[in-house]
Amino acid sequence: MLKIEKGDIIFSNKGGYLSYYGIARGACYDFDNPFPTEDWDTSGRKVDVDYYKIEPTIKYSEHIRQLLYLQASKGAFNKGLRVNEGYLFSLSKGQFDYLFDLVNTTPIKMDVVQKIGKEDFLDFEETAEDEKQFQDIHIGKTKGYNKKQLDEIAEQRKHKKPCENTTVHNRVATDPHFKATCLENHNYQCEISKDHETFSNTTGLHQYMECHHLIPMKAQKDFPDLWLDDLFNLVCLCPLCHAQIHYGDRSSKEAVFWSIYHxxxxxxxxxxxxxxxxxxxFNEYYF
Incomplete structure (x- = not known):
C-alpha cells in the first residue's frame, strides 16, 4: 500500500470477478479503522479511490492460468488457481498489460482512457505497439520496404494526411515496415556508435536493435501535413541508447538527441x- 501513487489503476476482486476498476486519488495516509475488532488494529492506512463499474464483469478463473504465468513473484494469484486474499497486491507489467487489455475491450474503454489521462494512455499504447512491432521484426515476420515500395508510399502520402491514419484512440498509427527498413538501412547497428553490440535476434541473422522517432509521434498533431513516421525521423538505436533518450536526465537525453540530429x-x-x-x-516533448 505504501507504494501506491496518484493515478495508479486498481483492479478489484469481488466474488471471483473483476467487476470494478479504480483510480487512486493520491498516496495512502494514516487512518483509524472505523470498524476495529480483536483481529484488526485500530490504526491503519487509507487510499482514496474513484471506482468505476465494468460491464460485463470478467471472471478471473477464465484468465488465472495466464495471470499466474505472468506473475513475477508472490502476488495476487496462487498455484491453486485462486485469487489470494489481501490488499493491493502489486502486479507485474505483464499482468497489468493483460488485465488492462481485458478491461479495455469492455464498453468502458474510453472511460479508462479519460481517467488515466489521454497523454499517459497514448504513451502506453505506443509503447505496446512498438514492442509488438519489434518482436515481429526480430522474428523475421516483418520486412523492410524496397525502393519501389517506398516511392509508391511517398506518392500515396501526397494525397493523405497523417492524422487520417489513426488508432481507435486517435493516436497516429505507425508502420512497422518503416522500422524494419530503418534497421536494415543501418545494418542493425546503433547510430550512436557501431561499437554498441547487443545480442543475436531470434532469426540469428542480426543483432537486436530498436527504432526511435526523434521527433516523437505525439508531435504529429503539430505538423498535420508532414508524416513523422518516415525514414528521415526514424533512428536505429541499441536498447541502452533507446532507454537513455526516453528515461535519462536532461543531459543524458540531450547527448543522444543532438548526436542524431547533427x-x-x-x-x-x-x-x-x-x-x-x-x-x-526537445524542450516540448523530451523534458
Missing part, C-alpha cells in the same frame, strides 16, 4: 527543421 541535420532541414526548431521539439 548526423541527420541535412535530412531534417529538407522538411523544415533547423537547430532552433529541434530545440523547441
Amino acid at each position: 548526423k541527420r541535420k541535412t535530412d531534417f532541414a529538407k522538411v523544415g527543421f533547423n537547430k532552433q526548431k529541434m530545440l523547441e521539439i
Whole structure:
C-alpha cells in the first residue's frame, strides 16, 4: 500500500470477478479503522479511490492460468488457481498489460482512457505497439520496404494526411515496415556508435536493435501535413541508447538527441527543421 501513487489503476476482486476498476486519488495516509475488532488494529492506512463499474464483469478463473504465468513473484494469484486474499497486491507489467487489455475491450474503454489521462494512455499504447512491432521484426515476420515500395508510399502520402491514419484512440498509427527498413538501412547497428553490440535476434541473422522517432509521434498533431513516421525521423538505436533518450536526465537525453540530429541535420532541414526548431521539439516533448 505504501507504494501506491496518484493515478495508479486498481483492479478489484469481488466474488471471483473483476467487476470494478479504480483510480487512486493520491498516496495512502494514516487512518483509524472505523470498524476495529480483536483481529484488526485500530490504526491503519487509507487510499482514496474513484471506482468505476465494468460491464460485463470478467471472471478471473477464465484468465488465472495466464495471470499466474505472468506473475513475477508472490502476488495476487496462487498455484491453486485462486485469487489470494489481501490488499493491493502489486502486479507485474505483464499482468497489468493483460488485465488492462481485458478491461479495455469492455464498453468502458474510453472511460479508462479519460481517467488515466489521454497523454499517459497514448504513451502506453505506443509503447505496446512498438514492442509488438519489434518482436515481429526480430522474428523475421516483418520486412523492410524496397525502393519501389517506398516511392509508391511517398506518392500515396501526397494525397493523405497523417492524422487520417489513426488508432481507435486517435493516436497516429505507425508502420512497422518503416522500422524494419530503418534497421536494415543501418545494418542493425546503433547510430550512436557501431561499437554498441547487443545480442543475436531470434532469426540469428542480426543483432537486436530498436527504432526511435526523434521527433516523437505525439508531435504529429503539430505538423498535420508532414508524416513523422518516415525514414528521415526514424533512428536505429541499441536498447541502452533507446532507454537513455526516453528515461535519462536532461543531459543524458540531450547527448543522444543532438548526436542524431547533427548526423541527420541535412535530412531534417529538407522538411523544415533547423537547430532552433529541434530545440523547441526537445524542450516540448523530451523534458
